[in-house]
Each structure stands twice: as C-alpha cells, then as structure tokens.
Amino acid sequence: MAHSMGILMRSPKFLLGAITTALMILLVIVYPMINRSDPLAMMALAFQPPGNGLLLGSDNFGRDLFLELVYGIRTSIMVGLVAGIVATVIGLFFGLASGYIGGLIDNILTAVTNMFIVIPSFIILILISVSLNSRSSLIVALIIGLTSWPWTARAVRAQTTSLRNRDHVNIAKISGHSTPRIILFEILPYIASYVVMAFILQVASGILAEASISMLGLGPYNTISLGIIMNWALVFEAPVAGAWWAFIPAAFAIAIITFSLYMMNTGMDEIFNPKIRS
Structure with a gap:
C-alpha cells in the first residue's frame, strides 16, 4: 500500500487533483x-x-454568497461521498459475487444490473x-448511490472473472477456504486500486447528479448545496439582473471539484492500468 502511494505521488495529474480536493x-x-x-442570514440588499x-x-435574499458557497461545497462533497460509498459497496458486492461464483447467481445478478443500466438513473x-x-441531503445522497452502482458492478465483475482461475485462487480453493474468505483475501486485494478509482468516479458523478436535480428544484430541503445556489439564481433571474456572482462561482466550484476528482482518477489509471502504462 505504501509502495502504491509512493508511485502515486510521482504522478503530476494525481497530485494536482489530490491537492485541489x-x-x-x-x-x-x-x-x-x-x-x-x-x-441564511440576510446581510445586505438583493444582488449586491x-x-x-x-x-x-x-x-437574491441579500445573503453572503461566499459563506453560502462554502456551505454549498460542504454539502455537495458530503452528498458525493455518501453516494460514492453506497454505489461502490453495492457495485462491489454484485460484481464480486457475480464474477466469482458464476452460474445461476451470475445470471441473476447480471440481469438485475442490466435492468438498472437500461433504466436511466437520472429518471429514477x-x-x-x-x-x-x-x-434531506442524506436521503438525496442515498438515492443517488442506490441508482448509480451498476457501472461499478460491471467493471468489478469483469476484473473478478479474469482473476477467478489464477493459481493463488485455485490453491485457496483446494485448501478448503470458504467463498467469502477467498473473495476477501485472494481477489479483493488485486482489484483494490481499481475499486478506489471506481469510488472516485462515483463521488464525482454523485456531486454532478445532486447539482443537476437541485438545479431543477428537486434537491434536498433546508440546506445549501451548489445546485441549490444555482437553482435560486435561476428562479430569481440573476442572469437577467446581470448578477453573475450569484451563479458563476457555484458553477465554477462544481467544475473544479469534479475536475480535480477526474484528475486523481486519470493519474491512478495511468499508473495502475498496464495497457496505458506501456
């Protein structure tokens, strides 16, 4: 693990993304x-x-936009993290079980995964x-996580299937180890870097999904997120009033967070993916 971190620290893309985040x-x-x-305290006139x-x-309510932006970034990152954890855990479970056990279980789990892929998660x-x-922002995060796991499941399944017949896995089978033990100790360590990359992407897509539904006015209540700031700016016609500060900083913050997460992911991909590395 320490060795992997040492290699990562030499990747300028990963470093840029990690430092920005x-x-x-x-x-x-x-x-x-x-x-x-x-x-949420009113400090000034509207669109000052x-x-x-x-x-x-x-x-539009005369509230301090920089303070709102900070709280908005906090909510958006928290939503992204919770959604990312939920989606990665479900995707891991489905992908590992499906890829390692195979047979009927694989068919059932793949069918469920495909069903979720066919129905656009944004509509759900x-x-x-x-x-x-x-x-609440927690409920929104859980919904995003519960609708965005299939891509992780598919990717993990593909990786697990390729590891299933490796020597070390066969030795563990012959030694009589249980299926959960083999999955945890013989397969998971080999795809750990891949899982971290999937998690980073899930966090980024969670932040974007929350921003999208909040802009439509369907985001969490009684809180501030970057999407909600954008929604207020649209509803109260900030662009018409020429109040660029009411929406551009929030859009910029969303872009920076997701960009830095994608940079971390690309940096990891270049190091851990042998196809790219060669």
Missing part, C-alpha cells in the same frame, strides 16, 4: 470556524455586487425526489 475540503472545514455567521465586506456579493432520481416530501 484537499484544499477544497480544508476551506469548508476552516472557514465556518472563522466566520461563524448563519449562511462583490465588495463592502462581501467577497462574492449577495444573492427525479421520480423518487418528486415523490418524497422531506428530502
């Missing part, structure tokens, strides 16, 4: 400690331009969001 996380942890104001103590001006997301009365 770390700085974003640091900002959302430290800034609310320095500025203890309520992000940046200046006069307001780094990014005010929004919208339908569930519309039907729920109280949507």
Whole structure:
C-alpha cells in the first residue's frame, strides 16, 4: 500500500487533483470556524455586487454568497461521498459475487444490473425526489448511490472473472477456504486500486447528479448545496439582473471539484492500468 502511494505521488495529474480536493475540503472545514455567521442570514440588499465586506456579493435574499458557497461545497462533497460509498459497496458486492461464483447467481445478478443500466438513473432520481416530501441531503445522497452502482458492478465483475482461475485462487480453493474468505483475501486485494478509482468516479458523478436535480428544484430541503445556489439564481433571474456572482462561482466550484476528482482518477489509471502504462 505504501509502495502504491509512493508511485502515486510521482504522478503530476494525481497530485494536482489530490491537492485541489484537499484544499477544497480544508476551506469548508476552516472557514465556518472563522466566520461563524448563519449562511441564511440576510446581510445586505438583493444582488449586491462583490465588495463592502462581501467577497462574492449577495444573492437574491441579500445573503453572503461566499459563506453560502462554502456551505454549498460542504454539502455537495458530503452528498458525493455518501453516494460514492453506497454505489461502490453495492457495485462491489454484485460484481464480486457475480464474477466469482458464476452460474445461476451470475445470471441473476447480471440481469438485475442490466435492468438498472437500461433504466436511466437520472429518471429514477427525479421520480423518487418528486415523490418524497422531506428530502434531506442524506436521503438525496442515498438515492443517488442506490441508482448509480451498476457501472461499478460491471467493471468489478469483469476484473473478478479474469482473476477467478489464477493459481493463488485455485490453491485457496483446494485448501478448503470458504467463498467469502477467498473473495476477501485472494481477489479483493488485486482489484483494490481499481475499486478506489471506481469510488472516485462515483463521488464525482454523485456531486454532478445532486447539482443537476437541485438545479431543477428537486434537491434536498433546508440546506445549501451548489445546485441549490444555482437553482435560486435561476428562479430569481440573476442572469437577467446581470448578477453573475450569484451563479458563476457555484458553477465554477462544481467544475473544479469534479475536475480535480477526474484528475486523481486519470493519474491512478495511468499508473495502475498496464495497457496505458506501456
């Protein structure tokens, strides 16, 4: 593991992505400690331009946009992380079981996975969001995770199938080890780097999915996320008012977070994927 981290530190793409992500996380942890104001408190007039103590001006309600942005980034990262963990765990379970056990179980699990792939997850997301009365950011994150796991499952299944008949796995079978033990100790370590890459992509797509449904006004209630800031700007016609600060910083923040996660993923891919490396 330490060896892998050492190699990763030599990848400029991975380093760029990791440092940018770390700085974003640091900002959302430290800034609310320095500025203890309520992000939903009205401080100024509507759509006041940046200046006069307001780094990014005010929004349609006269609230401090920079403070809102920090809380928005925090919510969006948390939604992405929860959605990423849920999607990766489900995808791992389906992919490992399907790829290693094979036979009827493989057929059933593949059928379920394909069914989820055929129905666009975004439509499921919208339908569930519309039907729920109280949507917390945690609920939204769980819905995103529960609808976005099939790609991970397919990729893990392909990797597991190729490992199933390796010598070390056959020796473990002959030694009489149980199926869960073989999967955990003989297969999972070989695809660990792959799982981390899948997780990073799931986090990025979770952040984008939350931003998309929040922009439509179907995001979580009683909280601030980057998508919700964009939604407020659209509903209260910030572009018409010429208030670029009400939506461009939020769009930029979404782009930076997802870009830095994709950079981390690309950096890892170049190191751990022998096809690219050669």
